[in-house]
Amino acid sequence: MPKEEFQSLDPKFAQSLVDIVASELKKNVNITNDKGVIIASFSKERIGQVHEAAAQRLTSGNIQEFSVSAEDEVRLRGVRRGVNVPIIFADRCVGVIGVTGDPETAAPYARLAARFVEAALQSNANREKLMIALKEKRELQTIYVNKIISIQEEERKKISRELHDETSQSLTSIIVGLRVLAERAHNEADHEQIMQMRDLVARTLEAVHHLAVELRPLLLDDLGLVVASQKYVEKYSQQYNIPVDIDFVNLSRELRFTPEVEITMYRILQEALTNIAKHANASNVQVVLRRHRQKLTLIVVDNGIGFDSDLSSKYGNDSRLGIFGMKERVELFDGYFAICSKAKEGTSVVAEIPLIAKKSKKRSLSNSKHVSLFNN
Incomplete structure (x- = not known):
């Protein structure tokens, strides 16, 4: 001193x-x-x-x-x-x-x-x-983590655009070429073989599109968090056959936030829903995204099997790292993050980010109450 x-x-x-x-x-x-x-x-x-x-x-x-x-x-x-x-x-x-x-x-x-x-x-x-x-030390750690996340997101964005603009165009050209070759085939066997190759490339193109969206959705950059979240939830529900109710409170499709806030909330939504698909065995999910008193709050609740306080008993290392990543992203904004669960009663994930520069008192996760949006 x-x-x-x-x-x-x-x-x-x-x-x-x-x-x-x-x-x-x-x-x-x-x-x-x-x-x-x-x-x-x-x-x-x-x-x-x-x-x-x-x-x-x-x-x-x-x-x-x-x-x-x-x-x-x-x-x-x-x-x-x-x-x-x-x-x-x-x-x-x-x-x-x-x-x-x-x-x-x-x-x-x-x-x-x-x-x-x-x-x-x-x-x-x-x-x-x-x-x-x-x-x-905390300030340096915050700067370091924020820099890593920024670099990761920038790299994701770059790869996503390359997949979307270059790889997708190349695959599309191959699909068109195979179609032309199929029409010129001299016999049915050759035609069928070429069409099978075309279908394989088409499935690869679809997988590339999905990967590009996972890495960095263009909708998030172009139209914002509300539109991108809604689109992601729709695709998620179709892919995993899990009904998802989404509720936007005090949010319009045109409302935009800073890029850092939007990508943070989108990644948390993405991670929370992925964990549900992998581990929860849920039949219904509810997602609430609301803006209230200069705070943006995301709540993801499922009615799955839940878990006890020891995460390792139900979740693998990849999931625990995902939970840590969500918490770390929120703490960069001096926000509040909690994941609460009870066996056979589902799980709730809550992330709250202040939309103005303000230090918030962090609450202990061990004292957090389980958020339930389902009727008992």
Whole structure:
């Protein structure tokens, strides 16, 4: 912690130290700041008074232990008979702590109190250093993860467009060429063989289209999250034969968000529905996407077999990595993510992202309630 950050003692912190020291020593204790003003005292009425003896010493630069006699108590303002010891922290005097009473008796207590305060200041500084280091680490981690995700999405987008524009066109040309060859075939056997090849290429073209959409749907870039999500859900329902009810709340098809928000919510929807198809054995899924109070929330609920708190008992490594990825994406926005489930009661995934730059208090996933959109 830089020394310049400790130009003065915090009064609340000083008062808490005074209360502790006074309670332990059974003595009247006070602390002044580096100007000699009492900022904490067992006798609360003294707070704000100038301790003249301390102020004179601090002003003169004579930073050392000193006693206050009965005569000084009469002659000077804001002082009481006792011993005062400078509080040294980060190679400078940040204040003075005084213990009232007979100077000879009070001296050991005052020195002990000063060491205690200095130790408390050092402990507090170490804690602040640790908190700053942790904050910097989280910020660097966030930047690192965000960069990785951005690179991944850009690469996905590039590959998707290449598959859509180049590979798909080449396959389409092959299909047309095979059709022409089939029409020119000299016998039925050749015609049938060429048509089978054409059908194989057509299925490959369909698979390439599906892969391109999975990597990066053009609809997401061109028309936005609402349209892309609706289209994805329709194809998903057809592919896996699972009815999916989708509800958009306070969202129109024309509404757009930042590219980062749109791709994050789309990927979470994609991952959640994929997990349901692989593991849930569900007969119905409900998807809610809503905008409310500057927050965008996605809820995906299934009525499948669910799972216990130990994810590894029901889900494989790929799924747990997917869940971690969803959580990590949401945390980049200081959002809220929870996945809750009970055996035989289905699973709910909730992702909430603030649409404005705002730190949100993260809630513990272990305390999250299971979201149910189904009638029991």
